Amino acid sequence: MDNRYKPDASARMRKLYRLAGVSLGLLFILQAALNISLRLTFHVTTPDFKGIIKNLTEEREELKRELNISDAKTSDSETMIKNLTEESDEMKRKLNISDARTAHFKAMIKNLTEEREELKRKLNIFDARTAHFKAMIKNLTEEREELKRKLNIFDNYIQQRWVYFKHSFYYISSTTKSWQDSRNDCLQRGADLVIINSKEEQEFMRQFKQRTWIGLTDRETEGTWRWVDGTLLNTSYWATGEPNSYQGRDEDCGEIRFYGSENSWNDASCTSQKYWICEKTVAF
Template identity: 40%
Template sequence: MDRKHSKLLEMSEDIYAEPDMTKKVKFNRGEMKERIVDIYVSADTLRDGETSTKREETADTAPNNGPGDQHSDRNVSKNSSAERDQLETKYNNLTKEKDQLQASYNNLTQKRDQLQTRYNNLTNERDQLQTEKAFLKMRLTNLKRTCPEGWQKFESSWYFLSTETKKTKTWKESREDCLERGADLVIINSDKEQTFLFNLNKRLWIGLTDSDIEGTWKWVDGTPLITGYWYYPQPDNAVPTQNEDCVEIRNDQLPLKAWNDLSCDSQLNWICEKAF
């Protein structure tokens, strides 16, 4: 603090000091006026000094808003814009990578499903081959066996021929006999098999009927007739019954033209077949 301010503070202290009422003081009016003027002047000077000091402090602490600061604000704004652009570019790149990964994932999922389908198909084929292998193994085992008594072998089947004339049966009874033997009435699949049966030289029931639908001939396993060995003009569903729904092989015709439709209640020999 300079001397001027110190003097003013001393004068202020003198003014506001409590007077000593025990002392008697004489005042010169002229001196009093001068002192009052000095006091006012000094007080104004003190206020001006304090105001100046505050103004200086405010100037020191206040932010600088001059041209230099405006340039700094522009730099900050420019940097923020650059950072925003960088973030935007990074976001776009990440989005693009995400889409590429999603497409790759979808392709891999599709390939996986295709491989799963192929695996399932191969598994089914393997199971079928194993089943066929087991079947062929069973057939081979059966082929190695000798025919049971009363049976004879031809190609891949065994045949049981009823030979006693006194034991002729209806078509239904003949089939029941075959079923009891673990077989069924014969199903003819080839010219060779037809010729083999014809050469047995008997009238025989075979496993063919149209008892369900007239004119629709089916084998006992439910399969439709494809190749027939009828002798002319059979089948004719002839009188008197007009109910000839079962088929026999006649032994007085040609080997491949020997079938005749007949009433199922007629009594004939029969032939059973058991495939192995």
């Protein structure tokens, strides 16, 4: 091989040294740049560890203090829970007693309610009976008062010499008058001359055994006999041959003459003086 092309060993070494020196220089420059960069970076982004530590320490102490408070509170809470539990158990015990009493009271209330309803039922019956008795007493009282009233009327008429027969009072005079005067006397007494409506009343009139005027006349229309209340004569008890206007006399008024027989009536002159019978009907 040609020696021109073989490098010199010393030259080659010198190149290596230069290359190494340059490399070392570059390394120093890079190191310096890196140091500067690190200082800048550390200065800008590194936290304040002392402040952080201080804050963390303060937070730790605060947490410990709060923890102590919490522990105290926990202890108080446990005491409260214990007390509440005991109170709850006591209330449950009392509630059980109360439930028992409530059941007892409910039973008592039920019984009393049933008794009340039974008493109300009996009271209603009693009230109904009382109302019935009150009505009876009221009716009896009214009847008693009515009887007293009638008795007073009866006594009053009896004292004035009236006689009672079948819902009517009869007054038999002790003097004699004409038919019209006799009727006027009856009217003054609140009555009128007797009207005979039945066989029983006719028999009752005969018992007085007196010739007496009765409330019968044909003065308005001859031959048409009417009672003093205006009603026509239907059932009569004329004696045989009566009425006859004896010997042509004006005999327009009726009397009981033949009281010994059932047919006892006679027509007579209205001016004749005779006893009379008044009748007053009383609704008893």
